[in-house]
Amino acid sequence: MSIQPGDPIPSMPLQVATADGAQDSDTSQLFDGKRVLLFSVPGAFTPTCSERHLPGYVQHHDEFAKRGIAVYCLSVNDPFVMQAWGESQHIPAGLLMLADGNGAFTRALGLEMDASKFGMGVRGKRFALYAENGVARAVEVEAPGEFRVSSAEAMLDTIAALPPA
Template structure:
């Protein structure tokens, strides 16, 4: 499992973008993790799935609300990573109004989740292999802080916790 001091895995995530004004969509577009984090501080959080109750009601909205404060604390970008396809993440981004605040990145085949060891097997619930709920502060590709939730919990991966760590 990934830990503080480790480098993020060299995998490719997918991002679905909207064309300003006419609602037409572009994508999915590849996001090579190694290139995308170079020289940046990233507030990255992972969660089990788009449109799931805790993720939609608390996790994503907290990061949207804290986006300016995180940027003021030195964060260049905020990433939400989930084992969903880019089209679902794009629709969820519209629903959550994340535009310009949180990048909604798809880990459709769970490559990132598997490479970090942050997987959650929800096969028995009909959801397959997913990402566990976590947050991390990444500086120039290296994990600076890592907060992993226990099963069914939402206590340490929230935006307020990561903001306090970014300010620290």
């Protein structure tokens, strides 16, 4: 079963891709005491991810920041790929690129998918998750082949419609 609103973010190690290389972190450091929008893409440098998903969060990053919301991009890729992708997309300071190299965090969320027929192995579904203080408040998972509910614009609307915690 996948993570649902009200569920805690699983405690897991992750790597943050930085200009200086991979930095070890964990979900408690990344989520506890914070408002976070985590969006996940099936793969860095893939068409929809590079042309629409990440660019939308780059374009609207300031709107999330004004609301006190950190933005993280997650993919089942290694941190070096995530670093190169972030650089190629000119991500703003503060938008973190998270590498879930073996997909352990994605599996813990229950949001993995088998993309073997595309030569990609096990990856993460396209989704967006809004969390406050380490607890999911909204989880939007895309249907296969779609890109609507996890976009930056859709998530800004979703967050605005949430009742106070």
